[in-house]
Each structure stands twice: as C-alpha cells, then as structure tokens.
Amino acid sequence: MDYYAGVSYPRDAVYARGFFINPVIQMKTKSKKKKTPAKSSRAAVAPRHRRQTRWMIAGAILAAIVITVVVFVEQREPALVTPAFDGDRAFALLQRQCDFGPRVPGTAAHAETRAFLVAELQKFADNVVEQSFEHTIDRLQQTVTLTNIIAGFNLQAGRRVLLCAHWDSRPWADQDPDSSRHDEPVMGANDGASGVAVLLEIAAVLKANPPSVGVDLILFDGEDFGAPGESRSYAIGAQHFAATKDARYNPMFGILLDMVGDRDLTIYQEGNSVRFAGSVVERVWNLASRLGVNEFMPGVRHEVFDDHVPLLETGIPVINLIDFDYPYWHTTADTPDKCSAESLAKVGKVVLAAVYNIK
Template sequence: MHRALLLILLIFILSCNSQKEEQNSKPEPKGDVNTVYIPDFNENSAFEYLKKQVSFGPRVPNSNAHEECKNFLINEISKYADAVNVQEFTHSYLGKNFKLSNIIASFNLKSGFRILLCAHWDSRPYADEEREASKRIQPVPGANDGASGVAVLLEIARILKDNPAPIGVDIVFFDGEDLGIAGDLDNFCIGSKYFAKNKPVNYLPQFGILLDMVGDKELQIFKESNSVKYAPDVVNYVWGIARELGISEFRDEIKYNVYDDHIPLNEAGIRTIDIIDFDYPYWHTTEDTPDKCSPQSLGKVGKVLLNVIYRYKSKAKEPA
C-alpha cells in the first residue's frame, strides 16, 4: 500500500469513532476573538513563500522548476508537520506521461476531529488567456494562481508547529490542477481526483477548505456557487468569521461557478468549499507575477483560516 494511503488510513483509524458522532454537526465558532488565543499570521513570511515558489520558474509538470519546487515544498513542510507523505503518480495527456505528486502533511495525528486544507502547487503550461497569440504557448508564472494558496498554507504549517491546534489538520498540495486545455475538464484537477479516488472510503474530515488565487492586490472573495451547493454551512461559518473580524474582502454575494479541486473532493464525500478570487485580470497569462499580489491579501485569508482552526467547536472525544 502506498505510504500516503497508510498515513490517511492511520488518521481514519484514530478518528472513526468520533467522526460518527460529529459528522452531521454544523461548524460554529468556539468563543470569540477575545476569548480564544489565535496566533498571529505573518503576512510577510507568507509572501516570501509565494516569491520563493515563483523563483523556480513556472512549475509545469515534467520541468526542472516543477521538480525543484516539489523538493522545496516537501523539505519546508517537513520542518513543521507531524507526518509528511508524497503521493506520486503519472497522468497521460496529449501524448505525454506527466509525473505528478500530491504532498500530504498532517498535524495532531491523535485528534479524531479533522479538517482538510488544500491548494494546488503546479502552474499552467500555456498562457491561453493572453491577448497576443504568440504568448499563448508560454507557461504561466503562477504567482497568484497556485503559489498564493500554497504560501498561506505553508505559513499556517509553520504556526501549527509552535502552536498545536485543538483539532487535527491535514494540508494537501495538489499537483496537475492546471494541466488541461480550456474546456477539457477531464484533464484539470488531476491531483485532487487521484487523492479522492485513492482515499479510504471512511476517511471523511469534518470539512475541507480549498485556497486558489488568494493573493490579488485587489482582493475580492465572493461565495462560489458549488461551495454553497455542497457545503452551505461551511461557507456561512467561514464568511461569518471574516465578517466578525471586519475583513470585508469576503463578500456575501454568490458569484461564479468554478470547476476546481473542491469538486472531486465533494464528489468523494469530503464537503469542501473554494476560497477563490476569480476577478483576477492576469489569470492564465504571463503577467501572473508576484508584483500583482500583496502580503496584505495573504494575511487576510490567513487570519480567517487561523480563526477557523483555533476556534472550531469540537464535541469529539480524543482517543485514549
């Protein structure tokens, strides 16, 4: 059995009894920002993580930049997590075999009450939204589309090391999210599809949160319609915390229907929402670079997620 599957199976064995009790409970905050200790999110540290990923070059599968960034991500998150495993697999597309890797990190393995946080770490092989036709065959740097979500989660991993969470947290970096040609949904979200297909049937975190394009300087995060369809209570929980914190970039309106890594997870029974700013003019272009992003945007999303983690109300009993 693959090592990553062994890790997931271990988490399932530890958590199956308590999950039966809690699976139908609605997420709600435990206390408020004044009564529960919430670690500070270092937005500048997160932004350095964003720039570091982009510095390797476009993280296109089978490229040197992809391999170098993979090694960096594994080494970095291994400093903080209780367990890290790499799910390696191949995907055939357009006459090529692509070597892909999902990176799975887990925190507080003894907790039977878990949430899943995720983002994709690859970048798009072709800038097909460029106005100039000659640029459409160039790869996308992926500062916002890819690196921003990973940057927030790496910073959260660093925080979890020094401030153990009251619940179990699994962080997954998916590969192959942006591989497909426009409209070919079968060849998008390859990593999340593989993860969903190969998880133990009864591995069901309480919910999942996907981060995608959360670094835009002009951050505006609307509710995504598939997220509302699959997990309306989780959407309300997260947006409610943002509202309480005064983070107005989380808008209460529903906007956009996005096919993203949360779809395969929801189809596999992991209720997952997508935190995404789809109003990004540099999407799938060569201009998706760090100067279009800001530490402040990463910080706002990171602050919301830390409140989600440390304030989550758990009735589940820890295993002896």
C-alpha cells in the same frame, strides 16, 4: 480551474452537520401591578419634576437593556482565538516558489519546487507523504509524474480539518491578450503559489500553536493542465487523491485556497461550495466578518470546477476560497508584483480562525 456551469453530485454529498447555528434568544418581561403612592403633603410635585423623573427612569431601563443585550451577544460569540499570521513571510514563500520558474510538471523547476515544498513542510509537520502517480497530458501527448504532497499535524486526533491548494502552474498562457504568447508557460504567482504560500505559513503556526483538532495540508499537483470546457481535464491530483483515499478518512470540513494573493482581493462565495458545503461557507464568512476582513463578499458570483469538486463528490464538505475576478488569470502577467502580503495575511487569518475556533 475551469469556469463551470454545473456539476451533477450525489445528494449525500451535501454537508448537513450544522457547523453554524444561530440560536434564537427569547427575552420575556414580567409585568408589575402599578402601585398607588401614599398621600402626603409632598404628593403635589411640579409636573416638570415628574417628567424629569420619568426620563431618568426610562434612561436607566434602556441602559439595563443595552447591557443585557451586550451580555447575550458576548455569550453567543466568545472572543476568537486566532494565532498571528505573518503575511510578509507568506509573501516571501510565494516569491520563493516563483524564483524556480513556472512549476510545469515534467520540468526542472517542477522537480526543484517539489523538493523545496517537502523540505519546508518537514520542518513543521508530524508526517509528510508524497503521493506520486503517472498522468498523460492529452494536449501534449506526454506522460509526466505528478505528486500530491500531504502533511499531517496532530495525527492522533479523531476530529480533522483539511486545508489544500495546488502547487503546479499552467503550461500555457491561453488567456494572454497577446496571442503570440499563448504557448508560453504561466508563472502562477497568484494561480498556484499564493495558496501554497498561505499553507506553508499556516504549517509554521500549527507547529508553534498545536490546535485541538488534527489538520491535514494537501498540496495538489496537476490542477492546471485542463482545456477550457473540459472540466475533468483539470484537478488531476485532487481526482487521484479522491479516488484512492481511505474510506475512513472523513474530515469535518475542508478549505481550498486558490488565487488568494491578488493585491485587489475580492473573494465571493463559490457556487459549488454554497450548494454542497453551505454551512461551512456560512461559518467562514461569519468569521471573516468578525475579524473585519471585508474582502470576503456575500453572494455567489462564479461557479468553478476546481480541486474541491472531486472531494465534494466523496462527501467531504470542502469550500473554495478563490478570487476569480483576477485579471491576470492564465496569462504571462500572473507574477508576484500582482500579489501582496496584506492579501495573504487576511486569508491566512480567516483560515486560522476556522481551525482554532472549533467547538
């Protein structure tokens, strides 16, 4: 992905379906006419006893109000239905990808990883399609075959959700502090393998717990070829998918996972996501809060050109979950030891909540 200062989008790309609506609840109280107690020989109660009685009544009223508010909250936010996500298994899938080596298109490691990912998804998905095409890398003057891997679940469902990540890794470590290593490929444990690992584990969950909606997992190729400042040289697989997709394919929303495995995980809201899919951002961050995943931070810190941008341009409201404060980005130190099963589990849990709690 490219750190980006602005993209021009068609206005009709703005997501306005209103996924997350906070109804305003107005509570009215009825006033009652104060009754005068009948006179009796017991009317002259000691003042201290009257004060105690008032406090008891006030306490009872307060308790009733608290119970009423709790009931209203429970009615507004029912308990989340979220299947378990196995972070350890996801981390093993991250490690498995890295065992092949850097997944640079045109290499043996790339071809072996492709075969592994297809076989893994075929265990769980109703359908797996490979979308292959040729692309020339300008910097290398080399033409390579890129492949987007698309897995569908619950194919008959009209309402669909898109989950995606990129599976390639960067051919050169141009951000490495050691300039002599700038031409070396990046392992991409976090920048590449982490998002894919979460989606592979989600595939297993979808198989075991069929959701009420259809789900499409897309592993994009060719995301990390780009040159700094040349945004369109990134996200090649996503651009190809967006340009060739069936016009009738219009999922309710999408979530892109990129760099979500950092041990020191911090995910801020991404600028393009907020601007063009703001209601999806709001819903996902609300779910994270309800799940106690405090690594989802409020506010925008970065705006990046990533795989979600070509999808936004087609009108699909896709948000980007990305920890762009990762210090090993595009360096040779982006290795599995910088990632954790706990971080993968937290992100996976939030994404599953977004899929399984659609009204």
